[in-house]
Amino acid sequence: MPLQYDLLFSENAMSFKKSAIRELLKLTAKPEIISFAGGLPHHDTFPIPHLKEIVADLLHREGKKILQYSTTEGDQSLKEELCKWLAKDGVSVKPDQMLIVSASQQALDLVARIFLNPEDTCIVGLPTYLGFLQSASAVRGKMVGIPLDDDGIRTDQVKDQITRLIKEGKKPKFIYVIPDFQNPAGVTLSLERRKHLLKIAEEFDIIIIEDSPYRKLRYSGEPIPTIFQLDQGRGYVVTLYTFSKIFLPGFRLGWIIGPKHVIEKMILAKQGMDLCTSLFTQAIAREYIKADRLDGRIEKNIELYSKKRKKMLEALEKYMPKIEGLKWTKPDGGLFLWVSLPPSMNSDRMFYEAIKENVAYVIGSAFHCDGEGQNTMRLNFSYPSEDEIETGIQRLAKVIEKEKEKTDKGLNNVVPQSP
Amino acid sequence: MPLQYDLLFSENAMSFKKSAIRELLKLTAKPEIISFAGGLPHHDTFPIPHLKEIVADLLHREGKKILQYSTTEGDQSLKEELCKWLAKDGVSVKPDQMLIVSASQQALDLVARIFLNPEDTCIVGLPTYLGFLQSASAVRGKMVGIPLDDDGIRTDQVKDQITRLIKEGKKPKFIYVIPDFQNPAGVTLSLERRKHLLKIAEEFDIIIIEDSPYRKLRYSGEPIPTIFQLDQGRGYVVTLYTFSKIFLPGFRLGWIIGPKHVIEKMILAKQGMDLCTSLFTQAIAREYIKADRLDGRIEKNIELYSKKRKKMLEALEKYMPKIEGLKWTKPDGGLFLWVSLPPSMNSDRMFYEAIKENVAYVIGSAFHCDGEGQNTMRLNFSYPSEDEIETGIQRLAKVIEKEKEKTDKGLNNVVPQSP
Numbered sequence: 001m002p003l004q005y006d007l008l009f010s011e012n013a014m015s016f017k018k019s020a021i022r023e024l025l026k027l028t029a030k031p032e033i034i035s036f037a038g039g040l041p042h043h044d045t046f047p048i049p050h051l052k053e054i055v056a057d058l059l060h061r062e063g064k065k066i067l068q069y070s071t072t073e074g075d076q077s078l079k080e081e082l083c084k085w086l087a088k089d090g091v092s093v094k095p096d097q098m099l100i101v102s103a104s105q106q107a108l109d110l111v112a113r114i115f116l117n118p119e120d121t122c123i124v125g126l127p128t129y130l131g132f133l134q135s136a137s138a139v140r141g142k143m144v145g146i147p148l149d150d151d152g153i154r155t156d157q158v159k160d161q162i163t164r165l166i167k168e169g170k171k172p173k174f175i176y177v178i179p180d181f182q183n184p185a186g187v188t189l190s191l192e193r194r195k196h197l198l199k200i201a202e203e204f205d206i207i208i209i210e211d212s213p214y215r216k217l218r219y220s221g222e223p224i225p226t227i228f229q230l231d232q233g234r235g236y237v238v239t240l241y242t243f244s245k246i247f248l249p250g251f252r253l254g255w256i257i258g259p260k261h262v263i264e265k266m267i268l269a270k271q272g273m274d275l276c277t278s279l280f281t282q283a284i285a286r287e288y289i290k291a292d293r294l295d296g297r298i299e300k301n302i303e304l305y306s307k308k309r310k311k312m313l314e315a316l317e318k319y320m321p322k323i324e325g326l327k328w329t330k331p332d333g334g335l336f337l338w339v340s341l342p343p344s345m346n347s348d349r350m351f352y353e354a355i356k357e358n359v360a361y362v363i364g365s366a367f368h369c370d371g372e373g374q375n376t377m378r379l380n381f382s383y384p385s386e387d388e389i390e391t392g393i394q395r396l397a398k399v400i401e402k403e404k405e406k407t408d409k410g411l412n413n414v415v416p417q418s419p
Numbered sequence: 420m421p422l423q424y425d426l427l428f429s430e431n432a433m434s435f436k437k438s439a440i441r442e443l444l445k446l447t448a449k450p451e452i453i454s455f456a457g458g459l460p461h462h463d464t465f466p467i468p469h470l471k472e473i474v475a476d477l478l479h480r481e482g483k484k485i486l487q488y489s490t491t492e493g494d495q496s497l498k499e500e501l502c503k504w505l506a507k508d509g510v511s512v513k514p515d516q517m518l519i520v521s522a523s524q525q526a527l528d529l530v531a532r533i534f535l536n537p538e539d540t541c542i543v544g545l546p547t548y549l550g551f552l553q554s555a556s557a558v559r560g561k562m563v564g565i566p567l568d569d570d571g572i573r574t575d576q577v578k579d580q581i582t583r584l585i586k587e588g589k590k591p592k593f594i595y596v597i598p599d600f601q602n603p604a605g606v607t608l609s610l611e612r613r614k615h616l617l618k619i620a621e622e623f624d625i626i627i628i629e630d631s632p633y634r635k636l637r638y639s640g641e642p643i644p645t646i647f648q649l650d651q652g653r654g655y656v657v658t659l660y661t662f663s664k665i666f667l668p669g670f671r672l673g674w675i676i677g678p679k680h681v682i683e684k685m686i687l688a689k690q691g692m693d694l695c696t697s698l699f700t701q702a703i704a705r706e707y708i709k710a711d712r713l714d715g716r717i718e719k720n721i722e723l724y725s726k727k728r729k730k731m732l733e734a735l736e737k738y739m740p741k742i743e744g745l746k747w748t749k750p751d752g753g754l755f756l757w758v759s760l761p762p763s764m765n766s767d768r769m770f771y772e773a774i775k776e777n778v779a780y781v782i783g784s785a786f787h788c789d790g791e792g793q794n795t796m797r798l799n800f801s802y803p804s805e806d807e808i809e810t811g812i813q814r815l816a817k818v819i820e821k822e823k824e825k826t827d828k829g830l831n832n833v834v835p836q837s838p
Contacts (some may be wrong), residue, residue, distance in 0.1 A: 003624055003654050005680045008592050013533040016687040043483035055474050063470070064462035067669035082601070102521055102671070105694040112691075113557075114432040134691035138532075139429075173427050205422055235422050250486035250699040252521070261424045268435040272531075272553035273692070275524040278700060280669040283490075 011118070015140055021130065021366045024351060025132030028131040028360035034392035035360040036379040039183070040337060045301045046248050047293065048303070055242035062283065070273045070279035073263075074100025074255070076285040082241075082255055085289060087397045089215075090229050091239075093257045099266050101275045103252040104213055108135040109273070109350070110256070110266045111238070112210050115173040116141035121165055123175040124154045127367030129211065132176055133207040143369035144172065153177055155196040161202050164384050174207040177202070179227060180215040181334025184367045184378035188332055194369045196228060201236040206260075214334035216246050216298050218351040221308035221332040226259065235259035235291070243285060245335065246298050251281035305335070305382050306379065308389060312337065315393035321401040328379075337384040338364070341375040348374050349412060350403045422764040426829065428755050430537070434559055440549065440785045443770060447779035453811035455798040458602070458754060464666050464720045466712065479617070479704065481709040489698035491680075491690045493519025493674070501660075501674055504708060508634075509648050510658075512676045518685050521696045522671040523632055523661035526560040527554040528692070529675070529685045530628050534592040534773075536561035540819060542594040544572045544788030545825060546757070546795065548630065549601045551595055562788035563591065569748070571608030572596055574615040581623050594619070598646060599634040600753025603786045603797035607751055611642045615648060620655040622702055626681075629658040633753035634663050635717050638725035640751040647676065654678040661722045664754065670700035678779065724754070724801050727808060731800040734812035740820040754801040757783070758792040767793050769822045778814040 006014070028194035058066060073079075079095035086093055100138035101107045109130055115220045116122065118140035124132065126145035134141055144165065146157045159174060165172055175197060189197075201208050210227045228239040243251060256266060270276075288294060309331065316328055316339075325342030339361075341347055348363045364376025384392060406412050425433070435552060447454045479838035491496075505512055520526045525660055533542065537559035541549065545564035555562055559592060565576045565586065577594060594616060598608035599796055608616075620627050627648045632728055646656040657677030662670060675685065689695075728750065735747055735758075743759030758780075767782045783795025803811060825831050 003626070005626075005654075005678065005684075007624070008534055008626060009684060010532065010534055010536045010539070012536075013684055015625075016691075017685065022690075038621040042485060043487060046483060046486045048478050048482040050485075052478050055478070056471055059467050059471050059474070062465040064465060067465045067467075067470075067667040068459060068462060069668045102693045106688075109692045113429065115427055115429055117429045118432075120429070131691070131694070138688065142687075158495065196730070205426070207422070207424075207427060244488075248486040249488045250695065250697060252697045254694070259422070259424065265424075265428060265432055265435065269432065269557065271441075271524075272435075272526045272550070273525065274521045274671065275550070276671070278669055278671045278697060280695060281699065292613040298434065370713055 011066070012138060012140055016138060019176040022113060024363065027355050033355065033358045033360050034384060034388045034395065036381070036392060037360040037362045038380050038383050039141065040383045041245050041249060041301070041335070042304060042382055045297070045304060047288070047297055050288065050291075050293060051284065054284055054291075058283055058287060058365065066283040068279065068280050070282060071143070072276050073267050074098070074277060074288060075279060075282040078282045079255075081286050081289040085294065086257070091257070092233070097257055097260055097263055098255045099263050099270065100277050101256055101270070102274055103244055103249070104211070104254040105131050106273070107133050107254055107256050108139070108211075108335070110137050110143060110269055112136045113123050113323045113397055114265050114269055115207075121170045121234055122138045123158055123172050124369055125177065125182065126183070126242060127184050128176065128368055128369065129178060132211070133367075133369055145369045147207060148185050148187055150181065150187055152179065152187050152193055154183065155193045155200065158197065159200050162206075166204070166309040167315065171204070172206060174209050176209045176211065178211045179224070179229075180212060180214075181217065181331050182344040183214070183334065184329030184336050184337050184362070184364070185338040186329040186334055187332075188221075191399035192228050194224065194230055198230055198236060206239065207310050208237045212239055213242045217302060217305060217335070219302060219309055236419060238262055242272070242339065244306050247285065247288070247294065251278070251285060253277065253285055271289070294360055308374065308381045308386060311386045312379065312393065319386060319394045319397035321397060321404065323404055324398070326400070335380055337379050337381065339377045339379060342404075343375050345403060345407050346374045346412065349375045353403060354396065354399045357395045357399050357401065360390045431557060431559055436558060440781060443782065446774050452774065452779050453803060453807045455800070455811060456779040456781045457802050458669060460664050460720070460754070461723060463799055464716070464723060466707070466716055469707065469710075469712060470703065473703055477702055477706060480745070485698045485702040487698065489695040492686050493517070493696060494698060494701040494705060495662050497698065497701045499596065500673075500708040502703050504713065505676070507723070508643060510676070511652070516676050516679055516682055518675045518682050518689065518814045519696050519701060520673045520675055520689070521693055522663055522668070523630070523659050523673040524550050524554070525692070526659040526675050527551050527630075529556070529688055530593070530595075531555045531558050531560060531810045533681070533684050533688055534626075540589045540591040542577055542580065542591050544596065544604070545789065546603050546783060546792055547595065547604065547788065548597060548689060549785055550785075551630070559660065563787045567604050567606055569606055571598065571601065571606050571612055574619065577616065578619050581619065581625075585623070588625070590627060593628050595628045595630065596646075597630045597632075599631060599642070600750050600755075602633070602753065603755050604757040605638075605748040605753055606754050607643065611760060613643065613646050613649055613694060617649055617655060620652075627656045628677065629656055631658055632661045632664050636721060636724060636754070637752040638721060638728055647761065653789045657681055665720065666707070666713065670697070670704060672696065672700055672704055684698030693732055722740070727800045729804070730805045730808045731798065731812065735807050738813045738816035738822065740816060742819070742823055745819070754799055755799065756798050758796045758803055761823075762794050764826050765831065766794045766796045766821060769818060772822060773815060773818045776814045776818050778811045778818065780815070785812050805822055
């Protein structure tokens with residue numbers, strides 16, 4: 001009899017689910033499909049000529065060093081450059097409060113591993129980032145969802161939920177938020193609510209995990225201080241950054257800042273996870289920042305993505321059917337916006353219809369820890385071209401219109417067949 | 420009152436220990452110290468001119484693609500090249516039985532996470548690789564150590580221990596071995612024992628984790644088939660490979676081969692861990708193999724390291740005092756050899772004396788899951804120059820001689836002071 005691997009797997013491993021999203025995304029790979037499903041930065045933003053120069057020079061000058069192992073905490077000189085760069089955003093932090101990570105999914109994994117036992121709770125948004133749901137589920141943590149509105153997570157409800165959880169003996173370990181241009185909803189947490197979150201953290205002695213991949217990609221409105229900054233070094237906030245959206249994803253580089261005690265624990269965890277992040281890609285990033293090119297690069301990204309955002313908002317306005325309850329967010333930055341259909345409609349089911357019409361999105365339920373959100377969807381505007389946005393939204397509008405008719409006629413009460 | 424982080428950390432995180440090794444290694448960083456403590460490949464083996472060519476060409480031809488995200492399972496074309504390369508070593512495997520990882524520490528973490536619950540047992544060598552001890556401890560797995568001799572792990576004892584563990588209701592999940600030029604001991608598992616291990620795995624329905632970072636670095640003797648190869652596709656073996664020792668460590672690249680069901684579980688785990696490994700470094704490695712340069716590179720490594728191994732064995736023969744019970748292994752490959760002192764001596768304590776004499780090693784107890792091995796040490800011969808090896812072994816011989824005298828006089832029964 002062949003080996004029964006399932007008898008050998010850990011309980012955590014047996015709880016891993018085959019990601020529905022992953023399976024759905026496979027359907028969006030056909031070239032005729034206009035996909036709003038991805039979360040990719042556009043490759044036109046990659047500074048290829050500068051990278052060529054930097055790599056040639058680095059291999060020449062430091063090849064023997066940068067092709068070796070790095071320390072677990074990361075390259076000291078990269079950390080110093082990042083501290084200077086963060087200071088321009090009002091964030092005051094020292095290299096020993098920073099850990100270089102293999103991009104922000106590793107940061108999320110670190111958060112889940114150092115804080116969550118099986119059944120431990122944490123607070124997240126409804127919706128929230130899929131990648132965090134995966135990391136937390138992998139250690140069998142329990143997420144408690146709090147709705148968002150246009151000002152971000154409903155902090156009044158955060159407080160109520162924590163009080164309730166404490167009564168049930170399930171005090172949460174942390175609050176996970178993406179304050180700027182949240183993925184997937186595109187909304188930004190107001191200054192008042194950032195301050196409120198900090199008060200809550202202090203009152204209940206818990207940590208805030210501030211995930212900040214998109215912060216520098218602001219197309220309108222004024223920047224709001226990070227929660228880390230508002231905390232003024234009191235140690236209630238850990239902030240996660242990544243190069244994936246402002247520089248490029250292929251290097252797998254990000255960084256975490258936080259209280260030294262937490263960073264040290266994360267360094268110990270990372271030692272057993274991947275020993276160190278590539279020094280080769282760390283050195284390239286360091287030289288790129290040193291040459292003062294990063295801010296210019298971000299400017300160019302903003303220019304490109306803000307046009308696409310505008311295009312998508314215009315197309316939605318122009319093509320979407322006038323249906324009661326159909327609405328979408330108008331993000332001030334980032335890569336995504338969020339569409340809500342009337343509660344009677346089901347975007348999970350509609351996905352297959354959309355694929356037939358050669359347009360794709362991510363089903364909103366994938367971003368919900370409570371299995372809800374079936375009437376929502378995430379649209380990405382950074383990757384498709386402006387023409388694709390125009391055509392794709394036209395197609396999507398048609399799909400929604402048809403689906404609404406079917407729903408109204410009660411034709412959608414049959415279980416959908418996957419194609 | 421400031422936040423009490425320890426109240427928030429998970430039980431796993433609270434069990435992380437500050438690595439004693441890491442603290443000791445800090446002491447070895449002074450330039451006047453000849454260090455046999457590292458595990459670094461020598462930077463003279465890094466093919467810098469070829470890398471320059473490959474990177475320039477790749478950025479030109481495929482920059483927009485290779486700077487994007489990769490799939491979690493890894494670049495298909497790299498996997499195909501690796502399958503062809505493994506076939507030359509008699510290993511028959513398809514890309515869907517392979518996962519690209521962020522070097523072999525991530526492979527060890529994956530093994531620990533998908534197989535071990537807290538308190539679950541696994542079988543390891545005495546001594547065994549430190550990095551595995553870290554990954555397994557991070558999920559609070561329990562390691563049961565089996566002694567090695569010159570033919571590798573004592574498979575007769577493996578069988579006895581598994582029988583005992585089953586009786587106690589603690590059946591191990593897997594057997595972790597490094598068959599070729601084991602780290603730290605330098606010994607190679609005989610063909611007969613490889614076959615015996617497979618029989619044991621089959622008898623008890625458990626998996627063998629075959630860690631194979633050094634296999635291609637053989638300086639004498641004939642290659643023995645991998646356990647994966649001997650298994651002939653029956654699914655009892657997962658084998659871990661890395662580019663770190665045969666190409667370079669700075670790219671953080673390795674790969675795992677095994678039964679599809681296990682690889683699929685690992686892919687799900689890796690999704691939540693770091694999403695994907697750098698496509699940029701994967702593409703460089705792929706082009707390097709495609710250009711048929713890897714085997715030539717390995718030949719050059721063998722040339723360099725085999726000279727250093729010879730030098731270290733000669734120096735040990737020449738300088739070591741004639742002490743009953745003092746012995747060392749004579750590895751056929753790899754980067755390390757293993758010195759045993761008489762059981763009365765203590766190499767943990769002697770470490771500080773060695774540092775005073777400007778020579779360093781890794782204390783053997785760091786490689787023992789049972790806290791034993793205080794009379795052993797690991798020496799690395801790949802990184803120091805031949806001259807450094809000569810001088811360093813001379814220094815070490817003197818340290819051992821003096822320590823032996825002190826031990827004999829009973830002067831070592833005082834608790835040592837760290838400098």
